[in-house]
Each structure stands twice: as structure tokens, then as C-alpha cells.
Amino acid sequence: DAGITQSPRYKITETGRQVTLMCHQTWSHSYMFWYRQDLGHGLRLIYYSAAADITDKGEVPDGYVVSRSKTENFPLTLESATRSQTSVYFCASSGTGWDYGYTFGSGTRLTVV
Amino acid sequence: GENVEQHPSTLSVQEGDSAVIKCTYSDSASNYFPWYKQELGKRPQLIIDIRSNVGEKKDQRIAVTLNKTAKHFSLHITETQPEDSAVYFCAASKGGSYIPTFGRGTSLIVHP
Numbered sequence: 667d668a669g670i671t672q673s674p675r676y677k678i679t680e681t682g683r684q685v686t687l688m689c690h691q692t693w694s695h696s697y698m699f700w701y702r703q704d705l706g707h708g709l710r711l712i713y714y715s716a717a718a719d720i721t722d723k724g725e726v727p728d729g730y731v732v733s734r735s736k737t738e739n740f741p742l743t744l745e746s747a748t749r750s751q752t753s754v755y756f757c758a759s760s761g762t763g764w765d766y767g768y769t770f771g772s773g774t775r776l777t778v779v
Numbered sequence: 780g781e782n783v784e785q786h787p788s789t790l791s792v793q794e795g796d797s798a799v800i801k802c803t804y805s806d807s808a809s810n811y812f813p814w815y816k817q818e819l820g821k822r823p824q825l826i827i828d829i830r831s832n833v834g835e836k837k838d839q840r841i842a843v844t845l846n847k848t849a850k851h852f853s854l855h856i857t858e859t860q861p862e863d864s865a866v867y868f869c870a871a872s873k874g875g876s877y878i879p880t881f882g883r884g885t886s887l888i889v890h891p
Contacts, residue, residue: 684803697877709868756822760877766877768798768813771821 669693670773672757677687678746679778689757697760698740699722700732702753703773709756715740725731747778781806785873785882786833791804798859800885802869803851809871812852813879814843817866827854859889 670691679685689698698713711724712731721732729751731743740759744751754775760768782805791860792798802812815823827851829836829843836843840859845852854864866886870879 699878706883709881714878758866762877768825768877770824772874 670757670759670769670771672755672774674774675772677774678777679776680750681778683744685747685776687742687744687755687757687776689740689742689771691740691759693759693761694737695749696737697762698734699758699760700730700740700742701756701758702726702751703756704753712742712755739743744776747776749778752776752778759762781809781871781873781880783838783869783880784794785869785885787882787885789886791888791890792843793860794861796853796859797858797885798863798889800854800867800869800887801851802853802871802882803849804860804871804880805850806871807847807874811872811879812845812890813870813872813884815868815870815881817868817884818864820827823868856887859890861891864889877890 673688696717699714699759701709701710710726712726712730713724715734718734718737734740754773756773757771785802790798813828814826817823817824827838827841827843829845840857842855866884868884869882872879
């Protein structure tokens with residue numbers, strides 16, 4: 667599972683600051699996703715990308731920006747962090763077809779103070 | 780869009796007992812149903828999946844059943860062990876769309 671990596675693992679930032687979470691995969695998977703996980707809410711989709719330069723909103727996109735200039739990278743930016751964005755963020759990737767190998771990264775725990 | 784309901788939210792069993800987690804989905808076009816296990820502080824990992832053309836699938840102590848008519852699927856864990864303690868997520872997706880909708884998760888606690 668080392669094929670998808672997230673950085674940093676932990677991040678503390680102040681309200682109003684911009685912060686970028688990184689996600690990198692080595693499988694050349696078409697699809698990449700960002701989720702946030704909060705107690706009682708399960709996994710909520712923030713944004714996803716079907717290919718380089720193609721991104722779309724998920725369930726909770728407000729306050730977040732994504733880009734995908736290269737297939738292997740899918741960074742998530744919080745333009746002006748708020749305390750409500752304190753969460754654990756998971757990146758995931760998948761190929762196409764039935765055995766699409768949907769795999770999660772190890773997560774980033776973000777705290778906004 | 781698809782809606783996946785998962786029950787119960789918490790399940791407590793004694794070691795050796797069986798555990799069953801149930802999910803219902805709303806979109807009859809969904810045809811792929813994976814289950815993920817997330818241990819404390821770790822990432823969710825796929826443990827078993829089932830496609831809509833199959834009614835049941837087993838892998839050692841875990842099994843998944845699917846009832847397309849009722850639009851529900853279940854995870855069965857037999858002979859539970861303390862290491863089965865984790866949060867389990869079900870999901871549903873449609874062929875041609877690789878964006879699964881997740882249930883809210885079930886926290887399984889296995890008491891030794």
C-alpha cells in the first residue's frame with residue numbers, strides 16, 4: 667500500500683491560514699479522491715478527480731480547493747482554515763474496471779487552532 | 780444520488796460470537812458493494828466485496844450477502860476475535876462510476 671502517500675501526517679495551523687495537504691500515488695490510477703472523517707459522520711467526499719485536469723465537487727466542497735495537473739498528484743488546499751475544518755483527511759485512488767483497487771492513503775490529522 | 784444506511788452504529792460482542800452489520804442502499808443501479816475495515820488510527824482497508832450478480836461471498840471467517848430485491852447487503856463475521864475490533868464501512872457504487880457512497884460506519888467491539 668506504499669503506492670499512495672499523504673503528507674504531512676499531522677498538521678497544526680491557525681485560523682485563517684492557507685494549508686495544503688499532499689497526496690501522491692504511483693499506480694497511475696485515473697481516479698483520486700479526498701475525504702474528511704469526523705466522528706459520527708463517517709467518510710465524507712470533498713472533491714474527486716477522474717483524470718488530470720478534471721475535478722468535481724463531492725458532498726462537502728466548501729472552503730476547499732483542489733488541482734490535478736499531473737495524474738499522480740492531487741493536492742487539497744484550505745484557502746483560509748477554520749476550526750470546523752479540524753478533521754482527519756484521507757486521500758484515495760482507484761483505477762477502472764471491477765478490480766479497481768480503491769485504496770486509501772494513511773491520512774492527515776489536521777488541527778486548526 | 781445514492782444513499783447508504785448502515786446499522787448498527789455500535790456493536791459489542793463476546794469473543795467467539797458472530798457479528799452482523801447491515802446496509803441498505805437506495806439506487807437500484809448500484810452493482811458493486813465493498814466493505815472496509817478501519818483499525819484505530821489507521822486507514823480504511825478493503826476486506827471483502829460483492830458484485831450484484833452474486834448473492835453471497837465468503838473469505839474465511841467473513842462473508843457478505845446481497846439481496847438486490849430488498850436493496851440490502853450484510854457483513855457476517857463468525858468466531859469473532861479481539862483483533863476484529865474496528866470500524867467497518869459498507870459502500871455502494873455503480874458500474875461505470877467509480878465513486879462509492881459510504882455508510883456511516885459500525886464500531887465493532889469484541890470483548891475477550
